[in-house]
Amino acid sequence: MTASSDQQTNRYSAFMGIALLGFAATLAVLNPSTWIGSLAVPFTDGQWAGLYGKNFDKTLALTQPAKDAFGTLSYIGFREGRPGVLVGSDGWLFTDEEMARLDTPRVAFADKISFIRAAKAKAEAAGTQVIVALIPAKLRVYDDKAGRYGFMPKLAPVYTETVTNLQGRGVPVVDLLGPFVENRSKTQLFLRTDTHWTPQGAEIAAREVAKSVMKAGLLAGEPASGEFVLKEGSPKEHRGDLLAFLPLLDVAGPKAPAPDFIRTGEAVERPPAGTDAGDALLGEDTLPVALVGSSYSFDRRWQFEDQLKVALRTDILNAAQEGQGPFKPMADYLASAEFREKPPRLVIWEIPERYLWAAARMPRL
Incomplete structure (x- = not known):
């Protein structure tokens, strides 16, 4: 603007x-x-x-x-x-x-970078690897749909610089910006009336996460717990959370934003050949992968957890939280008895880009 x-x-x-x-x-x-x-x-x-x-x-x-x-x-x-x-x-x-209110976003996200590095160090001390899935801002990806609002120039370098900064300090980061920009005209990656991504956006992110995990060997030697297949349902109407900020009367009629439609789906497991499903479940002590993050991961309607199961061919512990952003859930998970007693092999940490410059008091680790 x-x-x-x-x-x-x-x-x-x-x-x-x-x-x-x-x-x-x-x-x-x-x-x-x-x-x-x-x-x-x-x-x-x-x-x-x-x-x-x-x-x-x-x-x-x-x-x-x-x-x-x-x-x-x-x-x-x-x-x-x-x-x-x-x-x-x-x-x-x-x-x-997704519009920074600070004159310099660097003041806000410097603390976030430090927190990410500290959280990774704490997880590694327990033998757990961490990979960050950085979700680009919806306004950045669909800048052509922003009307008179343009993505702020001062925020333009934030995504790339954050990826470079973290990777340079040994924090694996899945760069989703390129794949999202490449696919934004092929499929709808974010909901029009909601702050969140679509299941299609989550699917692309899950595939990119799986590629990065395999390339870095973060689950090397970890046997797949089974094959997961996404069982798709019928599309359902979805009234996005941003519609709450538009108190429109019926007279708005066709001028009001039309609701979104979400493709429903759920990952269904097919155990390895020759293995009984019940035996496989009973023999599972610790899930090798945990998912931590915001409502992008917590809300099953977006299907990020399900898509990760399909892409990684393994079951996943979902420790994301709704309404808490991406940082408090990580602090809570690392402090939990579940993590102390059964640390996973890998934590996938989903972080929406806009939280990098949002003013917030960071939790203690």
């Missing part, structure tokens, strides 16, 4: 916010229900202010339709949503977390 468009957006948001607040407050003050009950107590008594305040808040809540109307007008007239979403073109929505 350019400085002029940014200022224009800020002025518009401020105007709409003030107008909405004034409109809602006027309705609340003029509504008789705001005053009912509060007039029965002495004006000089503190009870009056408290009771009037409760009635005011209650009446203000009744103005939600007015807020939705403003939201609809904002979207249709100005292609704006509530703070949190960037309205692109062709029905594409993006999280504003």
Whole structure:
């Protein structure tokens, strides 16, 4: 986003916010229900202010339709949503977390780089290898769908520099940017109305992870636990999490973003020939691979865990968490009794790029 468009957006948001607040407050003050009950107590008594305040808040809540109307007008007239979403073109929505608010992202991601290196060292001390799957920002991959929002120039070198930085310090990183850019016009890699990737995007990432794992010999000598096949289901409608930032009324009609559709699927295991499925399961003491990361890995709808099982031909322990980003789940897993007692051979650590520059207090290892 350019400085002029940014200022224009800020002025518009401020105007709409003030107008909405004034409109809602006027309705609340003029509504008789705001005053009912509060007039029965002495004006000089503190009870009056408290009771009037409760009635005011209650009446203000009744103005939600007015807020939705403003939201609809904002979207249709100005292609704006509530703070949190960037309205692109062709029905594409993006999280504003992919726009850095810091003058220099290096201040934010220096701590993340240090944390990644420290986590790898702690895992290696227990005999576990770590490989990072760095997911490029949706706004970077689909910059052509960003409308008036362009990927910020100061963030342009972040992905490549992070990969180079980590690899130069002995941290294996799966570079997904190239494969994603190569395939973005062939298949949809991210959901239009959601912050997450599609199962197709997860499939490409899983294949790239498997290639890197085999090339680096991170599972050398580890027998495959069986063949996994993805059992596909029918597509299902999905209303993305970014739609929550667009309070659209029915009048928006066809101008509202259309919902996404997700191809359902689940990895089903076929044990090695001559092995009973029950015996194979009973003989399995420690899963050789653990998956750690954000909701990109935790949510089974995206199928990253399932695609990794197919690509690596092994079962996987999923230690990802939802709503915690990629760093806290790693700290929690390394501190868990499960890791201490049964450390896996390999940890696949999924990290969305946007968390590199997000301001956050890093957890302790």
